[in-house]
Amino acid sequence: MPPRLTRPITGVRNAYASHEAGATGYYADEGARYVNPHDxxxxxxxxxxxxxxxELWGMGKSDDFNDDDADGDEFGDRILDLSCGSGEVTSALVAAGVPLSRIDACDPYTHEAYRKRVGTECERWSFEDVARGAVAxxxxxxVVCSFAMHLCARDYLPTLCVMxxxxxxxxxxxTPHKRPVIDAAWGGWRLARREARDPYWRIRSRWYSTEPPMDDDVGEGDGEGDDDDDNDDDDVA
Known part of the structure; x- marks a missing residue:
């Protein structure tokens, strides 16, 4: 097993705070050079x-798999890397065996960094664009969203989830902490499996679905109330 990568001591929260336009301004200025410190x-x-x-990712499907093969499912079998950064999610999925041809991506600021790393173009939809119906x-x-949805403006978050x-x-x-808290009223999203955590990286992974939960012991709010690894003094992306 390869040695574990080193967890960074600092992230980009200080950069957000020091930029006069906050996180949005930081990404607008640094998007082409952005690299997630928690990659x-x-x-x-x-x-x-x-x-x-x-089963979630359609593992084992070939590059020739297309939406017509998805047993009549209107949602097909494609994956969206939402707010894709420099392509850390796309690259990880490809390394795990998901064909790149099945992955779409979008980011209004880091599209150049994504293209340089992944080798393909991405859309430039923002959270606000999606909330306004850009992908209707x-x-x-x-849809996979890494280290980003907790930055979505609260006014847009419910509509974003519905869309x-x-x-x-x-x-x-x-996400590096319990945010965002996704309400089931926002489109019917419920946890499909218990939240996974990595205490070393202090990252939480949550699988939400509009289908019935797959774990009998998954309850409303599971993974949202325990704040033991949240530390406002830690810098996170």
Missing amino acids: GGVREMLARATRDWP DRRWRV LACSAKHLVLL
């Missing part, structure tokens, strides 16, 4: 997610 943790959590939840006619099996529920069956969030 290694994202990779490890997604490697675990593909091992533990292979698109369908994905899974995502119209376009996808499953939502996987990787």
Whole structure:
């Protein structure tokens, strides 16, 4: 087993605070050069997610798989890397065996960094664009959002979740703390499995679905109330 990557001591929260336009301004200025300081943790959590939840990702499907092969499911079998950064989620999924041809991505600020790393273009949809209906006619099996949705403006978060529920069956969030808290009233999202955590990286992985929970012991609010690894003094992306 390869040695574990080193967890960074600092992230980018200080950069947000020091920029006059906050997180939005930081990404607008630094997007082309952005690298998630927790990239290694994202990779490890997604490697675990593909091992533990292979049915979620359509593991084993070939590059020739297309939406017409998805047994008539209107959502098909594509994956959206939402707020894709420099491609850490896409790269991790490809390394785990998901064909790149099945992955779409979007980010309004880091599209250049994504193209340089992954080798493909991404859309430039923002959270606000999605909330306003930019992807209303698109369908994905899974939307993955890593280290980003906790930055979504609270005014947009409920509508964003509702619109995502119209376009996808499953939502996987990787986050450094309990935020965002997803209300089931926002499109019917409920935890499908118990929250996974990595205490070393201090990353949480949550699989939400609009389908019935797969674990009998998953309850409302599971994974949202325990704040033991949250530390406001830690810098996170």
